[in-house]
Amino acid sequence: MNYIEHIGKYFIMLGQVFKKPLKGRIFREALFKEIEELGLKSLGIIMFISFFIGGVIALQTALNLDSAFIPRSLIGFAAKRSIILEFAPTFCSIILAGKVGSYITSSIGTMRVTEQIDALDVMGINSLNHLVLPKVIATVFFYPFLIILGMVLGIFGGWLAGVLSGLFSGVDYIAGLQSDFKPFLIVYALIKTLVFAFLIATVPSYHGYYVKGGSLAVGEASTQSVVWTTILIVIMNYLLTQMLLT
Amino acid sequence: MIEVKDLRKGFGDVEVLKGITTTFHPGKTSLIIGQSGAGKTVFLKSLIGLHIPESGTISFDGRINTNFSIEEKMQWRQEIGMVFQGGALFDSQTVEENVMFPLKMFTKQSQAEMLERVNFVLDRVNLENSNDKLPAELSGGMQKRVAIARAIVMNPKYLFCDEPNSGLDPQTATVIDNLIQEITDEYKITTVINTHDMNSVMEIGENILFLKDGKKEWEGSSDEMFKTDNEAVVGFVYSSNLFKKVREAYLKETN
Numbered sequence: 032m033n034y035i036e037h038i039g040k041y042f043i044m045l046g047q048v049f050k051k052p053l054k055g056r057i058f059r060e061a062l063f064k065e066i067e068e069l070g071l072k073s074l075g076i077i078m079f080i081s082f083f084i085g086g087v088i089a090l091q092t093a094l095n096l097d098s099a100f101i102p103r104s105l106i107g108f109a110a111k112r113s114i115i116l117e118f119a120p121t122f123c124s125i126i127l128a129g130k131v132g133s134y135i136t137s138s139i140g141t142m143r144v145t146e147q148i149d150a151l152d153v154m155g156i157n158s159l160n161h162l163v164l165p166k167v168i169a170t171v172f173f174y175p176f177l178i179i180l181g182m183v184l185g186i187f188g189g190w191l192a193g194v195l196s197g198l199f200s201g202v203d204y205i206a207g208l209q210s211d212f213k214p215f216l217i218v219y220a221l222i223k224t225l226v227f228a229f230l231i232a233t234v235p236s237y238h239g240y241y242v243k244g245g246s247l248a249v250g251e252a253s254t255q256s257v258v259w260t261t262i263l264i265v266i267m268n269y270l271l272t273q274m275l276l277t
Numbered sequence: 278m279i280e281v282k283d284l285r286k287g288f289g290d291v292e293v294l295k296g297i298t299t300t301f302h303p304g305k306t307s308l309i310i311g312q313s314g315a316g317k318t319v320f321l322k323s324l325i326g327l328h329i330p331e332s333g334t335i336s337f338d339g340r341i342n343t344n345f346s347i348e349e350k351m352q353w354r355q356e357i358g359m360v361f362q363g364g365a366l367f368d369s370q371t372v373e374e375n376v377m378f379p380l381k382m383f384t385k386q387s388q389a390e391m392l393e394r395v396n397f398v399l400d401r402v403n404l405e406n407s408n409d410k411l412p413a414e415l416s417g418g419m420q421k422r423v424a425i426a427r428a429i430v431m432n433p434k435y436l437f438c439d440e441p442n443s444g445l446d447p448q449t450a451t452v453i454d455n456l457i458q459e460i461t462d463e464y465k466i467t468t469v470i471n472t473h474d475m476n477s478v479m480e481i482g483e484n485i486l487f488l489k490d491g492k493k494e495w496e497g498s499s500d501e502m503f504k505t506d507n508e509a510v511v512g513f514v515y516s517s518n519l520f521k522k523v524r525e526a527y528l529k530e531t532n
Contacts, residue, residue: 142367152327154379
């Protein structure tokens with residue numbers, strides 16, 4: 032199957048996903064379950080990585096800005112910009128594409144190869160709507176909170192790294208955070224997050240839903256889904272940056 | 278009653294079903310047999326609407342399934358029970374949740390009413406006190422029984438089973454066979470079973486459809502199967518010495 036066919040099939044899949052759920056109560060139950068699986072269970076890794084990467088960004092910036100002519104507040108400014116613009120929305124999304132994407136593909140793919148999806152179809156249930164829509168809503172609504180948390184912890188990690196290492200003072204760092212603060216950059220980061228969250232839910236679902244074969248095929252589909260989700264995140268990151276910031 | 282007329286289905290250039298015509302009657306257990314690749318699974322999946330036939334018709338009590346409106350299709354789906362080869366139970370749900378799932382989806386019953394119905398069907402398949410177990414905690418035979426319970430919980434008019442005995446020991450396989458036949462008889466369901474198991478054929482085969490290369494090669498009851506001279510049927514069914522001897526004994530007794 033060529034790329035054009037995959038793209039067409041992906042959009043046909045989306046057409047089936049975005050239909051009214053058969054039973055609101057079942058949909059709500061599935062949605063809360065997916066928020067727990069895809070969102071809450073990712074909190075730990077996002078908090079951990081954001082905190083330490085924030086620290087590293089601040090340290091690297093401090094180590095590379097050793098000129099007496101450059102104000103130390105620039106460290107806080109650079110760390111803030113790096114974390115809000117790229118690290119939190121893009122890097123965290125790529126991490127989530129690996130963690131959540133492989134989970135989505137393997138869970139839906141296993142349902143496919145064990146005929147659980149056929150069972151849903153035979154019952155007259157729109158299996159794509161039933162399985163994928165709660166995942167899309169869960170990621171699109173929850174990931175912005177996750178990414179904001181990543182931003183906050185990254186910036187805090189940077190402050191703590193500076194204070195503990197003595198490379199810069201907390202006052203300078205906070206002054207850098209406050210200088211030239213543009214709220215639109217947060218909006219830009221959140222727009223990117225929404226697009227990435229949508230990709231993280233739908234691309235792995237596509238790979239899992241249309242898998243053919245057995246457990247080996249599910250494993251291959253999981254790998255493929257992570258690769259393609261990452262590629263699409265990187266491409267969309269470039270396009271959105273060009274559209275929103277230039 | 279399910280009437281199939283000149284059903285044809287292919288994939289790409291390969292024609293899998295080459296014009297099958299047959300009838301499945303209510304209250305009777307019909308079995309589809311044939312060698313691997315004969316088209317049994319494609320035929321069964323066409324009957325339940327997972328494959329769209331290229332030509333021919335399948336009518337359910339006079340209603341042709343390809344002509345259904347969305348509402349009629351939804352209604353028809355609820356009249357179908359399906360037992361998949363591996364059970365196809367939802368891994369993340371308990372036995373009770375699996376069996377209750379169609380009720381939750383398609384009825385407006387209260388939780389107490391649904392639970393009563395679930396316990397009734399679980400009791401019917403001899404699976405009491407397993408409500409809270411997950412599918413992974415059950416044996417193969419128990420999983421099949423849960424799958425049967427889920428298939429009959431909505432009181433289906435048509436029951437389809439794909440290899441219900443695969444992977445089961447002979448004793449458990451007989452239990453499953455008898456259970457399907459009892460349910461078919463009790464609720465006057467039109468039951469169609471796709472099987473490789475010759476014990477099932479002999480035990481519960483009220484109507485047997487033998488497929489060969491995508492065509493109907495032979496059709497009849499298990500008694501008629503003992504008497505047939507059709508070479509393909511004889512070669513397939515009586516390929517083992519045990520069944521050859523059973524057939525010889527039967528023919529000697531009846532002549």
